[in-house]
Amino acid sequence: MAFNKQTDVAAVSEQSEVKRLLDLDTVSWWKRPNLRRLYLCLVPAVLGVEMTSGYDGSILNGLQAVQPWLDYFGKPSGALLGAITAAFSIGAVIALPIVPVVNDRVGRKHSITIGSLIIIVGVILQTASVDLAMFLVARLLLGVGIPFCISGASQLIAELTFPKHSSVLNGLFNESWYAGAIIAAGVTLGTYAIPNNWSWRIPSLLQIVPSMLQMTFIWFIPESPRWLVSRDRSDEAFEILVKYHAEGDRNSALVHAEFAEIQATVRHEMENSKRHWVELLQTPGNRKRVLIAACVGTFSQWSGNGLVSYYLAKVLATVGITKKKIQNEINLGLTCWNLVTGVTGAFLTKKINRRTQYLIAFVGMTVLFACWTGASADYAKTKNQYAAGAVVAMRQIFVYYMFYTIMHPLTYVFVTEVFPFVHRAKGVALTQFFSRGAASFNSFVNPIALGAIGWKLYIVYVAWLAIETTIIFFLYPETKGPTLEELGRLFEDVNPMVKGHLDLERNEKAEDSHVTYVEDQPKM
Known part of the structure; x- marks a missing residue:
């Protein structure tokens, strides 16, 4: 597969x-x-x-x-x-x-x-x-x-x-x-x-x-129904699903389907996993998940955003905007703009595919960073504080952040979908680890590089953004559509934690159009 x-x-x-x-x-x-x-x-x-x-x-x-x-x-x-x-x-x-x-x-x-x-x-x-x-x-x-x-x-x-x-x-x-x-x-x-x-x-x-x-x-x-199932508290999990996913209707076909799938998958994962960190390196699918978590965390900080977020004053100076008041106004305006576009990006997750949203964002960031680099080079040549290059660069920074914040809401959406329940907490932790590590690296390296080579540092980011876009295209799977339990099938031909019960479930559905309840389903 x-x-x-x-x-x-x-x-x-x-x-x-x-x-x-x-x-x-x-x-x-x-x-x-x-x-x-x-x-x-x-x-x-x-x-x-x-x-x-x-x-x-x-x-x-x-x-x-x-x-x-x-x-x-x-x-x-x-x-x-x-x-x-x-x-x-x-x-x-x-x-x-x-x-x-x-x-x-x-x-x-x-x-x-x-x-x-x-x-x-x-x-x-x-x-x-x-x-x-x-x-x-x-x-x-x-x-x-x-x-x-x-x-x-x-x-x-x-x-x-x-x-x-x-x-x-x-x-x-x-x-x-x-x-x-x-x-x-x-x-x-x-x-x-x-x-x-x-x-x-x-x-x-x-x-x-x-x-x-x-x-x-x-x-x-309430607590997560999936976590409750993992702790042998299935009755509580079922009641939560009934209350919030079916407004109290205990005969809801959706709730029974959800519960059967959650219970079968979580229990199968728990039985076939000791939940140790080393398991993340023992199968091809888990190794791919780890690589994705590392990329999601790192790319969230190494896509040029760290340069602007932490050192906006230095970045603005490279295009001739040096007045502190103007820099502060731009900073506040940019943060408000990011909130608006980020919320828009969050609602887009319901409409478009994950890979599409990622690729649109990274292609857009690569193009805008290249244009931004050109505007900075233009200012470096003219040395005119109010040169057209400075105005163009400012517009490009705002458009760049529009693309960045289209991608930004996907961070935990994508990681929680990529990792199965039994390793989901580790997946989120790995993403945070690489994100924090990349942010720490940025905080020390970017000011040194800006001081040494100025706007030419942007060329490095243009090249790196192109590499990130390529990695995303070939590595990131599409995860929009299936439930959290079903997504485990996308990573390995034989997944010992989920494949078995899903095959059984398909066979049961072929014989009976109704959802087959697992043995210890809560009594009505």
């Missing part, structure tokens, strides 16, 4: 009883009282996770312009400032090896709870910092907490929500990063003029808000 052919997805979808029943379901979510209540609680319980991450990235940039913060901590610069910036990512990398273990043992919900508690402690320490060492420890703790939240939230969305809505909600989850960044920029701007340490302690303290929302609303949403 080919690894990335769209025909494979079509074939699986055509054989899917769940997909057939979903196509027959045309009732909107807002017309379903139980599902509506679930989403109203789910949004503040999980979307705040990436808001915390975005808030952190933006607040540190803002604090570097707050004089009381600079004075209090001795005007950190150079390697010390780099360490403060990187502490968040370093904390995340430290935590990542144990995140999947915790996630699988305590569940998706309480992985968010644990991460939120760690973040709350980190925020309190950061706000009360009396010296730089305490500030650094606080930022490390913030970094440690965030992967627990991201891993739990992305999987909870994928495994709990109504199948038609999971990709959009997971996309919005990732794009909430920009909402956090905008809030942080506004807060630091609003407290900038306070002539004492509250000018930086207030923005630090307000970072606690998303985690407090998570800790409040997490108790009003």
